Amino acid sequence: MDSHLTSDRVDMDDNETTTKFIVNGREHSLKIDNRDTLLDILRDHLRLTGAKKGCDLGECGACTVLLDGKVVNSCQILAARIKDKDIRTVEGLSQNETLHPLQLAFIENDGGQCGYCTPGFIMAAYPLFESEEEPSTEEIKLSLAGNLCRCNAYGSIIDSVAYALEIKTNE
Amino acid sequence: MSEQSTHAPAVGTSYIRTDLEGKVLGTAEYTADIALPNMLHARVLRSPHPHANILGIEIGSATKLDGVFDVLTPFNVPEGKVAPDVPILDSRVRFVGDEVAVVAAVDIDQAKAAIDLIDVCYEVLPFSTNVHDSLNSASFPIHSEGNLVNGGPLIESRGSIKEGFDQADYVVEDSFTTPDHHPASLEPRAALASWHGTRLTVWKPSRGIHADKNILASALGLSPNNIAVVGPAMGAGYGSKDETRTSVMAALLSIRTGRPVKLELDREEEFLAGRRRHSTYTEIKMGLKKDGTITAVHAKTIMDTGAYLSSGPGVVRRAGQGILYLYKCANVKYEGQLVYTNTPTAGSYRALGAPQGHFALESLSDKASEILNMDPLEFRFKNHVGPEGQPGERTTPRNQIIDTQPVEGGVPFSSNELRQCLKLGAEAIGWDRRDYIENAAGPIRRGIGMSMFIYRGGPGGQSNAEISLDQDGLFTLNVGFMDVGEGSSTVVIQMAADTLGIPPAMVRINAGHTDKTPESPMTAGSTLTFSAGHAAMQAAKDLKDAIINASLKLIGLGDSEGLYLTPNGVKSKCGESISFLDIVHNAGPIKTLASVTPGSKDYIVNSFGAHFAEIEVDTETGHIEIIKYIAVHDSGRIINPRLAEGQVRGGVSQMMGFTFLEDMEIDPHSGVALNASFLEHKSPTIMEYPQIEVIFADSIDPIGPFGAKSLGEPPCIAPAPTIANALYHATGVRINDLPLTPDSVLLAMKNLL
Incomplete structure (x- = not known):
C-alpha cells in the first residue's frame, strides 16, 4: 500500500538533460528530467495527449507508441532511452487531413466505444499493417494481446484491423 | 417517417458513431488531457488503516515544502457533504485507501513529496471486511446508525409466499455468492477545477453533468448558478463514475489557492477509491407443482456496500427485479439487506444488481427443471412472464406512470418478446442436440446452457432537449446528457433527423x-435512447412545425397542409420550395425546447433477452472454453444495429470477467486490497474474446421512441448463469460461487467424485 501510494521521488536535484529525439517526423531538443517517462514527455512537454495514462505500469497498453518502429508502452520508457530515437504517436498517422487506413477502418467498423484505448490499439496494430505478412485472426489477436479495452469492444477491434489489412491488400 | 420524405430514414441504419473520428485521431480530449495556465497538481494521502479515527494531522513540514500551495485535512475543510454519509473529508477513515488529506503543488512530484511529510495520528478501530462479521451484533459500527443500512432489509412482495409454498409439491433452494467486481474503466478518475472570483468551472468524467453540478453546489455551499460542469470525452465508467470526492477536493483546492487544480487518480487509487459491483450472498427458494408450475419464489440477498452507501439502495432494489418478475408467479418475496464493511465502496456498475440476482435465480431454475425432470428450456417456456404481466391486482393509481421495476400484478407489458428470444436462441445454438452430445475419450466435456432475463426498459426521469435551425442552414441538438461511449449521441441524432x-x-x-x-437524465439505467430520444423527437417535431410556419409567409402560402422538410429546405406538394438558408436569413434562427417525462400509465416498459452458450470444459485443468455464444435481445426496435451489436458483444465479454476471472480480494487481516492493479485483477483481454452472435428479436415497442427500448445494461445480466448452467450440463458440477476459476472448477469436480 504505502509503496504504491506514497512518493518515491522526493529529491529534485539537477537531473535534467537536454535530449534530442524525433516525434512524428519533427525533431525536438528538450531539457527533460531523466526520470520522466516517454509518456510524460509526450503528454506534458509536447502536449500530444493521444497516448493515454491508463495504469502507468505497462499493464494496459493505452500509452502504446512506436519507438524506432517497435511497439512500446511509453509509460515504461525512461527519458534516457529516447535519445536520437524516432517516435511515432497516433497524432502522426493521418497526413494532411487524410486518415490512415487503420483509423478509417476503426471508424467504419466501430472499433472504439469510449475511445480511451483506441490510440493504443491503433499503434499496436501498426507494425502488423506495415508488414508484408497476411496475418490470421489469431495473429491479429496476439499482436493486440497487450492492450486492454474495458468496453470489451474486442470483436469490433479485430474486425477493424482485419478490414484495414483488407483495404491494403485490395489497393 | 413521413411518406413525403425524399431520402432514406436514418433509424435502423448503422450510421457511423459521431464522436469516433477524434478518438482515432488522438485529438478527442479527456479530462486528464486538459491543461490550464498556472495549474496546480493535487495528490491524495490515503488511509493505511481499514478503520480509524484521525486524532490529529501535522501538515507544517508539508506546507513549508517548495511549491506546495495548500493541504486539505478533515480539520480545515468546510462542513459540506459529497453524499449523505461522505463529508468533504472525514476524521474517521473507513477503508484502506480512504481519503485523509489532499495536497496541491506546482507539480505531481512536489505533491507526492509533501504527502510523505504529513504526519497523521490514528486511533485504530476494530474493522470488518465481510458482511457476516459486520452483521454480528458484537461488531463495531462503521457508521453511527449501525452496519445494516436502514436497520433492516428492503422488502418487496406480491401475494403470499406462505400460501405459495403450501401449494408446492417440491421446494428447491440453494445459496449463491458473487464477487467484488470492478469496472476498472481504463481512464482513472480525474477532475480539473478552476475558480474565477465567484464562479467555479469543473471538468470531470461524468455520467450526469447537471447532477454533478448540484453535488458540487451542495458540498461547497455555492449556488448552482455559480458552477459550470464540463464533461469532456470520458474513458468510460460503466455507471461507476463518479460518486467520489475527487471533483469536490479539486474544486476546494482551486477556491482556496485561486489557481486551477487538477487531480488525477492513479490506477491503484482507481481500484480503491472508485466504485465496484456489490458482492452478494443470496439464499433463494422456489415452490413447484409436479406439472412445473411455480407456486412461490422467495429470495434473501445480503449486499456488501463497503465503506459508504453510494447508490446501494438502488442496486439492492434492482437485484430483486428478476426474482420478483421474470417468472409468472402469484406469490413472490424479495428481501435485500445492504451492509457496511471496511472495504472499498460499491456503487453503480452496469445493470446494478441484476446480474447478481439473475445468477441466483437462473441457476436455481435449472435445478428446478432437473427436479421436475423437465428440459431447462421447456421449464422457461412454461413459466416465463408473458405479455399480460403478472397475476394480481394493480396497485398503482390509474393516473400514475407505471414503475419500470414493478411488484404489483395486473399490469401488462408494452411489449414482451421473451418467448421469441427463447425460440431464436434455441434455434441458433441448436438446443435440440443438447441431449445427444457425445464426448470423446479424454478430458474435454462439452455442454450447452442458457438463461433469460428481464430489465428496466428505458423510461427515466424528466428529459429536456433543445434543437435549432442555425444561421448556416444546419441543425444543432442541445442536450445535457453525456455519451460515455455507448453511442447515445448518435442514436438520438438519428431519431431527431x-x-x-x-x-x-x-x-x-x-x-x-x-x-x-438543458437538463437530461444521467447516463444510467439504460435510459438515454428512450428518455433523451423522446425529448429529442418532441423538440424536433416542434421545430419542424415552427420551420413550416415560418416558411408559410415566405413561400406565400396560407396553410401548412402539404408542406414538408427535405434536405434542402421546405417544400410544398405543389412544388414551391424555400431553402433552410433562406428561411433563417429571413426569419432568423429557429429554436424549440421540449420537456418530456416518458413512460406509460397503462403498461410496464421492460426489456428482455435470453443467452445461450456451448462450452468445452477441460476436466484436467478446469479451463472453460466458449465454443459458441448466442445473445438474443428484445430491446424493441434497434435504432443503430452496429452500435447495438457492439453494446451486446462488449457487455457479454465484459461479464466474462465477472464469470471467470475478476474478484477484488481484500485481506481479512489488514483490509488491504491484494490485487488493485490490471496485472493482478485479471480482466478479459482480446485473447479471451469469444465469438458472440447477436440476435435482435423482431419487436417494436408502442411506447418507445421509434419503437426502441433499453439496451446498454441488459447484455450484462445473463452471461454468468448461462455459463454456470452450461458447466453443469457439461460436467454435472454446479458452482454457486463466482467467479468460475479453473481452481474452483477442479475443486468442485474433485468433490463430485
Whole structure:
C-alpha cells in the first residue's frame, strides 16, 4: 500500500538533460528530467495527449507508441532511452487531413466505444499493417494481446484491423 | 417517417458513431488531457488503516515544502457533504485507501513529496471486511446508525409466499455468492477545477453533468448558478463514475489557492477509491407443482456496500427485479439487506444488481427443471412472464406512470418478446442436440446452457432537449446528457433527423456543458435512447412545425397542409420550395425546447433477452472454453444495429470477467486490497474474446421512441448463469460461487467424485 501510494521521488536535484529525439517526423531538443517517462514527455512537454495514462505500469497498453518502429508502452520508457530515437504517436498517422487506413477502418467498423484505448490499439496494430505478412485472426489477436479495452469492444477491434489489412491488400 | 420524405430514414441504419473520428485521431480530449495556465497538481494521502479515527494531522513540514500551495485535512475543510454519509473529508477513515488529506503543488512530484511529510495520528478501530462479521451484533459500527443500512432489509412482495409454498409439491433452494467486481474503466478518475472570483468551472468524467453540478453546489455551499460542469470525452465508467470526492477536493483546492487544480487518480487509487459491483450472498427458494408450475419464489440477498452507501439502495432494489418478475408467479418475496464493511465502496456498475440476482435465480431454475425432470428450456417456456404481466391486482393509481421495476400484478407489458428470444436462441445454438452430445475419450466435456432475463426498459426521469435551425442552414441538438461511449449521441441524432425529415449529417450535437445545455437524465439505467430520444423527437417535431410556419409567409402560402422538410429546405406538394438558408436569413434562427417525462400509465416498459452458450470444459485443468455464444435481445426496435451489436458483444465479454476471472480480494487481516492493479485483477483481454452472435428479436415497442427500448445494461445480466448452467450440463458440477476459476472448477469436480 504505502509503496504504491506514497512518493518515491522526493529529491529534485539537477537531473535534467537536454535530449534530442524525433516525434512524428519533427525533431525536438528538450531539457527533460531523466526520470520522466516517454509518456510524460509526450503528454506534458509536447502536449500530444493521444497516448493515454491508463495504469502507468505497462499493464494496459493505452500509452502504446512506436519507438524506432517497435511497439512500446511509453509509460515504461525512461527519458534516457529516447535519445536520437524516432517516435511515432497516433497524432502522426493521418497526413494532411487524410486518415490512415487503420483509423478509417476503426471508424467504419466501430472499433472504439469510449475511445480511451483506441490510440493504443491503433499503434499496436501498426507494425502488423506495415508488414508484408497476411496475418490470421489469431495473429491479429496476439499482436493486440497487450492492450486492454474495458468496453470489451474486442470483436469490433479485430474486425477493424482485419478490414484495414483488407483495404491494403485490395489497393 | 413521413411518406413525403425524399431520402432514406436514418433509424435502423448503422450510421457511423459521431464522436469516433477524434478518438482515432488522438485529438478527442479527456479530462486528464486538459491543461490550464498556472495549474496546480493535487495528490491524495490515503488511509493505511481499514478503520480509524484521525486524532490529529501535522501538515507544517508539508506546507513549508517548495511549491506546495495548500493541504486539505478533515480539520480545515468546510462542513459540506459529497453524499449523505461522505463529508468533504472525514476524521474517521473507513477503508484502506480512504481519503485523509489532499495536497496541491506546482507539480505531481512536489505533491507526492509533501504527502510523505504529513504526519497523521490514528486511533485504530476494530474493522470488518465481510458482511457476516459486520452483521454480528458484537461488531463495531462503521457508521453511527449501525452496519445494516436502514436497520433492516428492503422488502418487496406480491401475494403470499406462505400460501405459495403450501401449494408446492417440491421446494428447491440453494445459496449463491458473487464477487467484488470492478469496472476498472481504463481512464482513472480525474477532475480539473478552476475558480474565477465567484464562479467555479469543473471538468470531470461524468455520467450526469447537471447532477454533478448540484453535488458540487451542495458540498461547497455555492449556488448552482455559480458552477459550470464540463464533461469532456470520458474513458468510460460503466455507471461507476463518479460518486467520489475527487471533483469536490479539486474544486476546494482551486477556491482556496485561486489557481486551477487538477487531480488525477492513479490506477491503484482507481481500484480503491472508485466504485465496484456489490458482492452478494443470496439464499433463494422456489415452490413447484409436479406439472412445473411455480407456486412461490422467495429470495434473501445480503449486499456488501463497503465503506459508504453510494447508490446501494438502488442496486439492492434492482437485484430483486428478476426474482420478483421474470417468472409468472402469484406469490413472490424479495428481501435485500445492504451492509457496511471496511472495504472499498460499491456503487453503480452496469445493470446494478441484476446480474447478481439473475445468477441466483437462473441457476436455481435449472435445478428446478432437473427436479421436475423437465428440459431447462421447456421449464422457461412454461413459466416465463408473458405479455399480460403478472397475476394480481394493480396497485398503482390509474393516473400514475407505471414503475419500470414493478411488484404489483395486473399490469401488462408494452411489449414482451421473451418467448421469441427463447425460440431464436434455441434455434441458433441448436438446443435440440443438447441431449445427444457425445464426448470423446479424454478430458474435454462439452455442454450447452442458457438463461433469460428481464430489465428496466428505458423510461427515466424528466428529459429536456433543445434543437435549432442555425444561421448556416444546419441543425444543432442541445442536450445535457453525456455519451460515455455507448453511442447515445448518435442514436438520438438519428431519431431527431428522421423526425425532421433530413439526413443525420445535417444535425450536430452540443452536449457536455451545464451552461449550454438543458437538463437530461444521467447516463444510467439504460435510459438515454428512450428518455433523451423522446425529448429529442418532441423538440424536433416542434421545430419542424415552427420551420413550416415560418416558411408559410415566405413561400406565400396560407396553410401548412402539404408542406414538408427535405434536405434542402421546405417544400410544398405543389412544388414551391424555400431553402433552410433562406428561411433563417429571413426569419432568423429557429429554436424549440421540449420537456418530456416518458413512460406509460397503462403498461410496464421492460426489456428482455435470453443467452445461450456451448462450452468445452477441460476436466484436467478446469479451463472453460466458449465454443459458441448466442445473445438474443428484445430491446424493441434497434435504432443503430452496429452500435447495438457492439453494446451486446462488449457487455457479454465484459461479464466474462465477472464469470471467470475478476474478484477484488481484500485481506481479512489488514483490509488491504491484494490485487488493485490490471496485472493482478485479471480482466478479459482480446485473447479471451469469444465469438458472440447477436440476435435482435423482431419487436417494436408502442411506447418507445421509434419503437426502441433499453439496451446498454441488459447484455450484462445473463452471461454468468448461462455459463454456470452450461458447466453443469457439461460436467454435472454446479458452482454457486463466482467467479468460475479453473481452481474452483477442479475443486468442485474433485468433490463430485
